[in-house]
Amino acid sequence: MSTGTRRRGGDLEAAIxxxxFEQLKAVGYRKLTMEGIAAEARTGKAALYRRWPSKDELVTDALKHVLPEPPPSPSTGRVREDVLLLLTCLRDTLVACRGAALKVLKEDSGEGKGVMNEVIRTRISQPVLDRLYESLVEGAARGEVRPDAATRQIARVGPAMIVYQNLTEGLNLGDEELASLVDDVLIPLLRP
Incomplete structure (x- = not known):
């Protein structure tokens, strides 16, 4: 524990x-312990257990803390801009989690996957997919998208490519690469 000024409230919570996330990256979910988190945060275990009875609850709150609110429907009136905004939100979410959530999701152990999956699915991935699908349907109504391309399956292509890149390369797409994904892969897939 640090001998400096004692942190309280929001400062302590942010450090925890x-x-x-540092511990998830370093040891994964299976080896994640309240002791390890306390040591990394330079605080006592009691500070953790007073608020979170289990690591599942702590990880859930940590994810909710860094994840943005579900994205609203962009409805810019242009499919390209809608798709780019939504995929940027997804990419930024992965950056906010520093890849820790995906590391847990690709671990061999099933432990932790349920917690991470549920929070990420309800807070980000399902809303992004729903908004992408809505954008495709609206784009089809405006004539920007082939009607047979306005499907949930096609709405999954962009997010799948971002997650694949993060899982296999461990790299997040920059703004130019994300724009290229939209312009060179997705828009040609959607064109009438």
Missing amino acids: YEAV
């Missing part, structure tokens, strides 16, 4: 959440 940061420690959760």
Whole structure:
């Protein structure tokens, strides 16, 4: 424990959440312990257990803390801009989690996957997919998208490519690469 100024409230909570992600990256979910998180946050275990009875609850709150609110429907009136905004939101979410969530999801152990999956699915991935699908349907109504391309399956292509890149390369797409994904892969797939 640090001998400096004692942190309380929001400062301590932020340090604990940061420690959760650092520990997830370092040891994975299976080996994640309240002791390890406390040491990383330079606080005592009691500070953790007073608020979170289990690591599942702590990880859930840490994810909710860093994940943005579900994205609203962009409805810019242009499919390209809608898709780019939504995929940027998804990419930025992965950056906010520092890849820790995906590391847990690709671990061999099933432990932790349920917690991570549920929070990420309800907070980001399902809303992004729903908004992407809505944008495709609206684009089809405006004549920007082939009617047979306005499907949930096609709405999954962009997010799948972002997650694949993160899982296999461990790299997040930059703005130019994300724009290229939209312009060179998705828009040609959607064109009438």
